[in-house]
Amino acid sequence: MSLEVTLPSLGDGIKSGDVLEIFVSEGEMVTKGQGLMEMETDKATVTVPSPSAGKVLKIVVTKGQSVPIGSAIVVLEASGAAAAPPAAPAAPAKPAQAPPQAVAPPSPPKPAPVAPPPPVAPAPVAPVAPPPVATAPVVAATAAPAQATPAPAAPVVSTGGVIPAGPAVRRFAREVGVDLSQVAGSGDGGRITREDVLAVVRRTSQTARTGGAGATAVSAAPGAAPATGDNTLTDDYGPIRVEKMTKIRKTIANQMHRSWSTVPRVTNFDDADITELEAFRQSSKDDYAARGIKLTTMPFLIKAVATALRHHPAINAVIDPDNDQIVYKEYINVGIAVDTDRGLVVPTLKAADHMSIPDIAKALGDMSVRVRNGDFGVNDLRGGTFTISNLGAIGGTYSTPIVNIPEVAILLVGRARKLPVVMDDDTIVPRLMMPLSLSYDHRLVDGGTAARFLNEVIGYLEAPSRLLLAI
Numbered sequence: 001m002s003l004e005v006t007l008p009s010l011g012d013g014i015k016s017g018d019v020l021e022i023f024v025s026e027g028e029m030v031t032k033g034q035g036l037m038e039m040e041t042d043k044a045t046v047t048v049p050s051p052s053a054g055k056v057l058k059i060v061v062t063k064g065q066s067v068p069i070g071s072a073i074v075v076l077e078a079s080g081a082a083a084a085p086p087a088a089p090a091a092p093a094k095p096a097q098a099p100p101q102a103v104a105p106p107s108p109p110k111p112a113p114v115a116p117p118p119p120v121a122p123a124p125v126a127p128v129a130p131p132p133v134a135t136a137p138v139v140a141a142t143a144a145p146a147q148a149t150p151a152p153a154a155p156v157v158s159t160g161g162v163i164p165a166g167p168a169v170r171r172f173a174r175e176v177g178v179d180l181s182q183v184a185g186s187g188d189g190g191r192i193t194r195e196d197v198l199a200v201v202r203r204t205s206q207t208a209r210t211g212g213a214g215a216t217a218v219s220a221a222p223g224a225a226p227a228t229g230d231n232t233l234t235d236d237y238g239p240i241r242v243e244k245m246t247k248i249r250k251t252i253a254n255q256m257h258r259s260w261s262t263v264p265r266v267t268n269f270d271d272a273d274i275t276e277l278e279a280f281r282q283s284s285k286d287d288y289a290a291r292g293i294k295l296t297t298m299p300f301l302i303k304a305v306a307t308a309l310r311h312h313p314a315i316n317a318v319i320d321p322d323n324d325q326i327v328y329k330e331y332i333n334v335g336i337a338v339d340t341d342r343g344l345v346v347p348t349l350k351a352a353d354h355m356s357i358p359d360i361a362k363a364l365g366d367m368s369v370r371v372r373n374g375d376f377g378v379n380d381l382r383g384g385t386f387t388i389s390n391l392g393a394i395g396g397t398y399s400t401p402i403v404n405i406p407e408v409a410i411l412l413v414g415r416a417r418k419l420p421v422v423m424d425d426d427t428i429v430p431r432l433m434m435p436l437s438l439s440y441d442h443r444l445v446d447g448g449t450a451a452r453f454l455n456e457v458i459g460y461l462e463a464p465s466r467l468l469l470a471i
Contacts, residue, residue, distance in 0.1 A: 003052055005074040007067050010041050010378060016068045017041050018247050019061050021170055024074070028056050036074055038170070039067070040247045045171070045374045054078050064244070165192040171374065172341055173197050177241055248343045259405045264442040267400045268450050271433040272461040274416055278432050280464045288361060297434070298336075298390060299360040301413060304460035304467055306332050306353040309386055312453040316385045318406040319444055326444060335384030335404065336364065338371045339394065345371050346404060348384040357468075392416065397435040408441040409450070411457070434461065 010017055017039035024036055035047040058075040061067050163180045165173070169192055173180050178200050185192035234240060245253075259265075277300055288295040309316045309332050317328045334352040338345050347367050352360065370376045387404045391397075392415035401412040414435035421431040436458070440450045460467040 001078045002057060003054065003076045003078050004072050005036065005048075005051060005076060006070050007039070007048065007073050009069055010039065010046050014041050014069065014378060016066050017046070019063050019065050019067060019073075020045065020174075022059060022061075022063055024056050024059070026056050026059055030054065030056060030076070037061075041378060046377070048073065050074075050076070052076060052078060163192065164190055166373075169194055169197060174243075176201050177243070246343070248345075252343055255405070256402055259402050263403050263405060265400070265403055265439050266442045266447065266450070267437055267439045268447070268454055269398050270436050270438075270454055270458060271419075272436060272458040273421065273431050274434045274461050275432045277461055277464050278416075288358070291358075293358065293361050294365055295361050296364075297416070298364060298388075299357045300461065300464065300467060301457075302334055302336070302349065302352055302360050302364070302388065303355075303357055304457045305386065305388060305411060306334055306355075307460060307467070308453055308456040310353055311456065312449065314445055314449050315409045315440070315453050317408060317444060319408065319441070329385045331385065333383045333385050335387040335407075336367065337387060337389040338368060340372055340374075345376075345381065346384065346387060347371055347376060347380045348382065350383065386410070388413065392434075398437050401437060401439045403439055403441055405441075408444050409453075410439050411454075412437040412439070 007017060018041075019037055020040050021038040022036070023038070024030055024034075030036070030050045030053065032051070032053045033049045036050050037048050039046050039048055054076040056074060057077050060072045060074060067073060163170075164185055164187075165180055170180065172194055173183070173192075176197065178197050180192060180197075183192050183196050183200055184190075186196050187193045274297065277297070281295055281297065281300070285295040313328045316332060317326050320327055331351060332353040333348045333350050335346040335348045338347065347370075349355065349360065349363055349367070355363070367376075367380075370380075384404070384407060386407060387401075387410040389401050389410060389412045391399055391412050395415055397414035397417070399412050399414070401410045403410050414437070416432050416434040418430045419433045420428050421433070422428055436454065438450055438454050
């Protein structure tokens with residue numbers, strides 16, 4: 001009996017998802033829970049598991065298609081129906097027993113099939129003939145372009161099954177325009193790694209620079225894979241690469257446009273002297289490392305922000321223009337902007353004000369790994385009341401971050417650097433200074449409110465003991 005598999009709910013408010021990868025093929029046997037395909041929503045990539053074991057009768061959707069929630073994606077043959085045929089082989093097991101003479105009569109029909117074995121001898125020759133006639137044209141149609149460049153042709157892996165590559169590698173390959181079926185994996189069991197994809201990109205670029213005939217063939221191969229024709233080779237001025245805008249990038253673009261066009265944004269700049277905090281961190285990081293936790297400055301900053309938000313409710317609120325009201329959030333969920341190869345993703349630390357610094361450090365490390373590997377859900381990205389963006393992790397000092405609406409403020413932290421500072425006794429000493437940029441929605445947050453909030457955050461950073469004892 002056939003079973004129609006539909007696209008399950010991918011999160012509150014999500015009405016559809018785009019098909020990124022299809023992991024199975026028609027006629028393939030799957031187990032319960034096995035991934036059928038990878039779907040992309042606004043900001044999350046989700047693998048849709050098979051609800052039952054069985055055989056794939058039909059794949060209803062295509063790669064790149066936008067599929068509404070509840071629509072059919074695959075038709076399976078239920079495991080019960082698939083298990084019936086194996087019952088037949090069980091019968092021959094009984095004839096193998098010598099005592100039952102009654103089974104002997106059926107054996108004459110079996111010798112009849114034994115007659116075909118004589119033709120089996122020519123069979124080896126017959127299969128050799130088809131390849132030039134039937135198989136060769138198929139291979140030629142696919143591999144002809146690759147044969148223009150002998151070097152890439154050698155590592156091609158074509159198993160006909162699921163390409164052995166993780167979600168992060170698949171996304172990276174899509175972004176750089178590499179067809180994974182043309183990549184040989186160097187990982188365990190032939191698994192394709194990021195370095196394997198980079199090797200293809202470098203080889204293609206080198207071939208293109210030499211101007212060889214193979215340059216066009218190699219570039220065309222990845223472009224030929226997507227049915228949408230996403231890749232273009234050249235424009236009027238030289239080679240280019242065109243990609244379809246991903247769902248996450250469209251979401252980011254729309255969100256940034258909404259924020260820019262609706263929020264009258266103001267940014268305050270300041271510095272925090274974290275010399276004492278850094279000394280405290282250095283003296284404690286080995287203890288944390290022994291417990292498998294990497295202690296950076298970020299957990300202290302998150303704790304400082306979460307604690308200050310308790311005392312400045314206007315920074316932890318949203319505007320409801322439709323009802324002319326302000327909604328003050330009694331909970332504090334701090335979003336942390338993480339730079340990934342798919343774009344900027346902002347997972348949230350729930351109830352950050354109730355977490356200790358060790359808890360924040362551990363949660364932050366786990367979150368970063370999961371986000372960069374694409375192993376997170378839509379709910380991980382929701383419910384934020386304030387956002388922190390760590391520009392210092394990449395490099396840079398000050399910036400004017402765009403408010404992550406409907407929130408009303410965002411704090412950007414730059415890279416700490418040593419600066420000469422005039423002390424109270426007029427001496428000039430080098431101090432480790434952390435640049436901070438606070439952008440806020442001036443419809444709700446006044447300059448004085450923003451300054452007092454930022455001053456409190458700085459106060460906690462400059463006196464770690466205050467942060468540990470804060471209530």
